Each structure stands twice: as C-alpha cells, then as structure tokens.
Amino acid sequence: MSIINPIRNSHEVFKSSQELKLSNPVKVRENSPYTNSLQNKRHASASNGTNNPYRKRRGIISNGINLSPDEKIKITLRKHWFILLKDIFGLIILYIAPFIVYLYFFDNAVITEFFNNKIYARPTLPIIIFAISIWTLIAWIKLFTIWTDYYLDVWFITNKRIIDIEQKGFFRREISTFRMERIQDITIEIKGILQTFLDFGDIHVQTAGESQEFIIRGIGHPKQIKEIIMHQSDIALEDRNQIPAIN
Amino acid sequence: MSFNANEFITLFKSFGLTESIDNIVSNNANNIIWFVFFAVFAFFFIYSLILIYHWFKYGGGLFAIWLAIIVYFSVSFILIAAIYISAIII
Numbered sequence: 127m128s129i130i131n132p133i134r135n136s137h138e139v140f141k142s143s144q145e146l147k148l149s150n151p152v153k154v155r156e157n158s159p160y161t162n163s164l165q166n167k168r169h170a171s172a173s174n175g176t177n178n179p180y181r182k183r184r185g186i187i188s189n190g191i192n193l194s195p196d197e198k199i200k201i202t203l204r205k206h207w208f209i210l211l212k213d214i215f216g217l218i219i220l221y222i223a224p225f226i227v228y229l230y231f232f233d234n235a236v237i238t239e240f241f242n243n244k245i246y247a248r249p250t251l252p253i254i255i256f257a258i259s260i261w262t263l264i265a266w267i268k269l270f271t272i273w274t275d276y277y278l279d280v281w282f283i284t285n286k287r288i289i290d291i292e293q294k295g296f297f298r299r300e301i302s303t304f305r306m307e308r309i310q311d312i313t314i315e316i317k318g319i320l321q322t323f324l325d326f327g328d329i330h331v332q333t334a335g336e337s338q339e340f341i342i343r344g345i346g347h348p349k350q351i352k353e354i355i356m357h358q359s360d361i362a363l364e365d366r367n368q369i370p371a372i373n
Numbered sequence: 374m375s376f377n378a379n380e381f382i383t384l385f386k387s388f389g390l391t392e393s394i395d396n397i398v399s400n401n402a403n404n405i406i407w408f409v410f411f412a413v414f415a416f417f418f419i420y421s422l423i424l425i426y427h428w429f430k431y432g433g434g435l436f437a438i439w440l441a442i443i444v445y446f447s448v449s450f451i452l453i454a455a456i457y458i459s460a461i462i463i
Contacts, residue, residue, distance in 0.1 A: 202433075256406070256459040260413050263452040267420050270445050274424055277441075278431050293431070296423055 191282070191289060191301065201354060203281040205344040206326035210276045214269065221265040281342055283351075285358055288331070290340060306362035308334040312355055314348045331355070403463075410460045417449065 193199075278293035288309075290302040309331055316327035329342040329352060345351055425442065432438040 250463075252459040252462040255455055256463060259452050259455040259459065260409070263413065263417060263449065263456070266445075266448060266452065267417060270424055270441070271420070273441070274427055277437070278427065280433070291431075293427075296427065299431070 191291075193284065194286065197284050197286045199282050199284050200358065201281075201283040201351070203283065203342070203345055203351065205276060205279060206324065206346045208320065208324055208326065209344040210273065213272045213276070217265060217268055217272065221261070224261065281345075283355060283358065286362060288355065290342070302340065304331065304333050304340060306355075306359045307366050309355065309359045310334055312352045314352055316348065329355075406460050406463050410456055413456065414453065417453065421445075421449070 275293055275295070278291070278299075280291050282289040282291070286306055288304045288306070290300075290304070292300045292302075294300060311332040313330040313332070314327060315330060316322055316325075321327050324346075325348075326344060326346040327348045329345055329348050330339055331342070332339050342351075424445070428438045428441060
C-alpha cells in the first residue's frame with residue numbers, strides 16, 4: 127500500500143509527480159475499488175466474470191465510462207462547495223417565506239376576523255405540526271435533489287483525456303471527453319471578491335476539436351488544476367510523438 | 374369617509390363561495406387530511422426511488438452514497454412520523 131493523495135473535492139490538489147505537499151495526505155490502496163472503479167468494468171468484461179470480486183460492484187460504482195488499458199484517473203473534480211451553498215440558499219429563502227407571510231398577514235385584525243369560527247382559523251397544534259412537517263419534507267427532498275445534481279457533476283482528469291460529466295436534472299446526463307493532446311490553451315477566470323478569497327473559478331480549455339472550447343465552472347484551486355492539465359497534456363503529446371508512424 | 378371593518382367583514386361572510394368551501398372543509402376534514410398525507414407519502418416514495426437510483430448508478434463513492442442515504446431517510450422518517458401522528462390527532 128502506498129500513500130496516494132487523491133482528490134475527493136476540488137479544494138484538494140493531487141499531482142502525479144508528488145511535487146505538491148498536502149497538509150493531510152490520505153492513505154489509499156492503489157487497487158482500491160474507488161480508484162479503480164472505472165477499470166473494473168474492463169476487468170470484468172475481459173474475464174469470464176466468475177472469479178472477479180468487483181463484478182458485483184459493476185452496476186453500483188460504474189459511471190458508464192470505459193477506460194483504455196493504460197489510462198488512469200489522476201484527479202476527480204467537483205464544483206466548489208460555495209456553488210452548492212448558493213443553490214441551497216435560494217431554497218432556504220423559499221422555505222421560510224410562508225412563515226414570514228403568515229406572521230405578517232395574520233396579525234391583521236380584518237383577516238383574522240374573516241377566518242374567525244372557521245376550521246382553519248383556529249390553528250391547533252396538530253394542524254400546525256401537520257402543515258410544517260409537510261412543508262419541511264418537501265423542502266428536504268428538494269435539498270437532496272440539489273445535492274444530487276451537484277454531486278453527480280464531476281470531471282475526471284486522466285493521463286489521456288478530460289471527461290466532463292454533467293447531470294442536468296433527473297434522467298438527463300451529458301458526458302463529454304477531450305483528448306489531452308488536443309488541448310491548445312487553458313485560461314483561468316476568477317471573478318469577484320468571493321471567488322478570490324475562496325480561490326475558485328472557471329477554467330476555459332481551448333481544444334483543436336469540433337467544440338473548440340469547453341469550460342469547467344466553479345472549480346477550486348483553478349491554478350493548480352491548470353498546471354496539472356498542462357502537465358498531462360505535455361506528457362500525452364510526448365507519448366504521441368514517440369509513437370512511430372505506420373507506413 | 375372612514376373605513377368600517379365590520380361592514381367589510383360582513384361582506385366577506387355573505388359571499389357564497391367561501392361559505393360553501395367552509396362547509397365542505399368542515400364536513401370532510403378527516404378525509405382531506407388523510408388524502409394529503411398519502412399524496413405527500415407517494416410523492417416522497419417516488420422521489421426517493423429516483424434519488425437512490427441516481428446515487429447508486431452514478432454516485433461513484435460508496436461512503437458518500439451511504440452517508441447520504443442514512444441522513445436523508447433518518448430525517449425523512451422523523452418528518453413522516455410527525456405528519457402521521459398529527460394526522461391521527463387531528
């Protein structure tokens with residue numbers, strides 16, 4: 127078992143050459159199910175599957191991505207936590223809005239008298255608990271919907287390509303791949319006070335393909351991520367130049 | 374010309390639609406409450422299935438998935454229990 131410093135969230139940085147030092151390195155087995163989760167599918171399909179211990183996990187861990195035999199995931203990136211917090215903040219405002227409306231309007235004597243002697247004019251405690259619990263449950267479900275959308279948006283940076291997985295609501299998923307040797311230029315964009323202090327921003331990657339630019343939005347430590355991508359791109363170009371041409 | 378609150382309230386009370394709604398709600402309050410409970414539970418059940426499907430199929434990290442499941446269902450069951458108990462009391 128070797129000490130590997132994987133990136134789980136974008137505020138941590140991993141560099142294959144071990145030049146960057148992390149404050150809290152995490153021990154991970156090289157052949158752990160997580161780091162090799164995407165390669166298990168290839169292993170399972172290559173063998174008859176009867177003795178493969180990861181065959182059971184194929185349907186659970188797989189992201190639907192096949193890696194080539196010599197391809198390894200270097201970094202797994204997700205959006206900065208502030209992006210998630212921003213989405214949750216809107217939900218919090220929506221959740222407390224009915225309480226504010228109730229406390230404001232039901233203080234009015236006219237409307238209170240209008241609802242007098244009606245069943246909904248005497249809010250007993252069970253009715254209050256019933257209504258608040260339903261509203262809270264709906265908000266709780268929506269909260270996890272937001273978190274799921276955040277968690278399933280992920281970028282894999284391998285030694286050969288960048289895989290962009292974007293979850294757009296339920297049952298809608300976009301997967302884009304960009305080869306490392308086609309990357310021509312990378313631009314970092316950090317806008318505003320919050321992004322500057324929290325160190326997150328957008329990474330614009332110029333490629334030579336049909337879609338000339340793709341953007342990684344809301345990533346932490348964009349400068350370090352840019353260096354890693356450039357490093358992998360240089361290695362991919364060197365490997366490509368060393369392959370002899372087939373006549 | 375001053376605003377007369379009593380006349381304003383009387384005008385509202387004589388409105389037929391609100392009186393009929395009030396009668397329907399009063400006579401069928403129990404059925405309405407249980408209908409709302411089962412509708413909310415069905416909504417929760419379907420959404421939970423969709424969330425779990427996406428977590429297991431695309432989640433990647435098992436620890437994060439199981440942690441999310443534990444937190445999600447523990448709080449959800451507390452809320453559903455509160456809804457059920459309050460519906461019984463009502």
